[in-house]
Each structure stands twice: as C-alpha cells, then as structure tokens.
Amino acid sequence: MHLIEDLYLGWQPLSHTVDCPRPTWDVVEERRDEGARIVSTGAEQHACPNDVCSHSDTFRRVQLRLLCRDCGTVRTVTGESLTHVVSSVTDSGWGQAPTERAGLWLWPGQPVIQGGEARDYLVTREHAETVSTENLLGIITRYRDASGAPQWIAGALPDAAGAHQVHSLRWRYSSNGLDDLDAAAAWIAAAETRTHRPLVVAV
Numbered sequence: 001m002h003l004i005e006d007l008y009l010g011w012q013p014l015s016h017t018v019d020c021p022r023p024t025w026d027v028v029e030e031r032r033d034e035g036a037r038i039v040s041t042g043a044e045q046h047a048c049p050n051d052v053c054s055h056s057d058t059f060r061r062v063q064l065r066l067l068c069r070d071c072g073t074v075r076t077v078t079g080e081s082l083t084h085v086v087s088s089v090t091d092s093g094w095g096q097a098p099t100e101r102a103g104l105w106l107w108p109g110q111p112v113i114q115g116g117e118a119r120d121y122l123v124t125r126e127h128a129e130t131v132s133t134e135n136l137l138g139i140i141t142r143y144r145d146a147s148g149a150p151q152w153i154a155g156a157l158p159d160a161a162g163a164h165q166v167h168s169l170r171w172r173y174s175s176n177g178l179d180d181l182d183a184a185a186a187w188i189a190a191a192e193t194r195t196h197r198p199l200v201v202a203v
C-alpha cells in the first residue's frame with residue numbers, strides 16, 4: 001500500500017530543453033543486462049554493509065531510455081536493484097479519472113483490496129490533469145469507529161503550519177467523523193468558502 005500523498009505528490013515530469021517545440025517522449029525502451037561494479041582493486045570483491053547485496057562484481061542492471069526527437073534530449077534512467085512493477089489503474093488508484101462530488105474533484109488512492117473502493121482521496125477544486133501541491137485543496141480518509149461503522153475525516157487547505165494533521169500532511173482545517181464521502185466533500189467545499197467570507201462581528 002502506498003500513502004495517497006506519495007501516489008500523487010512529489011512526482012516531477014522529466015524535462016526537455018526549454019525551447020522544445022513538442023515535449024513528448026518516444027516509446028520508452030527497457031534493457032536488462034549485467035552491470036559491472038566499480039571495485040578499487042582488481043580481483044578483490046567489494047564489501048558493503050548491505051545484507052541483501054551479493055557483493056559480487058556485477059549486478060542485474062535495468063535501464064530505461066527516453067528520447068525526444070524534437071529537442072534531441074536523451075535520458076537514461078538506471079539503477080542497481082531497480083524494481084519494475086506492472087500494475088493497472090484499477091489496482092494502483094493513481095491514473096484513474098477523478099470523480100465529482102459536491103462540486104469538487106476526488107482523486108482515489110490505492111484500493112485496499114484489488115478492484116475495490118479507495119479508502120483515501122485527494123481533492124482539487126478544478127478537474128485538472130493531475131493533483132499537485134499547487135492545486136491540492138483537501139484530503140478525505142476513511143476509518144472505522146468503535147462500533148466498526150465507516151466514518152470519513154476531511155482535511156481542507158494544505159498549510160505547512162496548519163494545526164491539523166491528516167496522513168503526513170498538515171491542514172488548516174480538519175473535520176470530525178462524517179457519515180459518507182459526499183458529506184466529506186461538502187465539508188471541504190464549505191471550509192473553503194468559510195475562509196473567503198469576511199468575519200462580521202455584531203455589536
């Protein structure tokens with residue numbers, strides 16, 4: 001299971017040259033081979049504190065190669081013990097289209113069971129390409145109360161100095177337990193308008 005914030009936030013597009021006329025990558029290619037470790041002295045095997053490492057002079061190397069013919073950028077992504085997982089949007093949550101609730105857009109986290117419902121959602125105001133720290137408005141997460149009934153908690157307005165923590169992120173507001181996803185989305189929508197309304201004090 002991935003935390004929903006790790007699924008959506010902190011991902012950066014691989015950049016092209018600033019003047020690239022059509023910034024899209026050709027078909028991404030993969031190559032698997034043996035990579036040589038750099039050892040300081042000829043025949044000696046390297047020693048490192050990693051228990052999982054075989055300490056051999058070669059390792060199973062995976063490389064990904066990207067090319068843009070329009071700006072001529074070539075990127076090679078490689079690493080030792082690079083893992084490669086094939087999944088689908090149904091199983092990862094990420095990559096699914098957002099759904100509209102209470103006039104906001106909800107982006108699902110990874111379902112708890114394969115093909116099931118998500119337990120967490122990130123929320124944006126607009127139907128954007130994806131969620132980023134720039135357009136993130138709220139978070140909704142499900143838990144079970146003492147009687148085992150599902151409840152939803154919403155956080156609204158991300159703020160590093162916010163008083164409320166939901167998952168690893170801090171928020172200006174967070175709700176009490178709400179009965180369903182629609183109520184949680186409506187609560188976020190209301191939290192947003194509340195901050196835009198000037199405080200009127202009757203005297």
Ligand SMILES: [Zn+2]
Binds near residue numbers: 017022024068070072
């Ligand atoms: Zn390019």
Ligand SMILES: [Zn+2]
Binds near residue numbers: 047048049055056
């Ligand atoms: Zn080693």
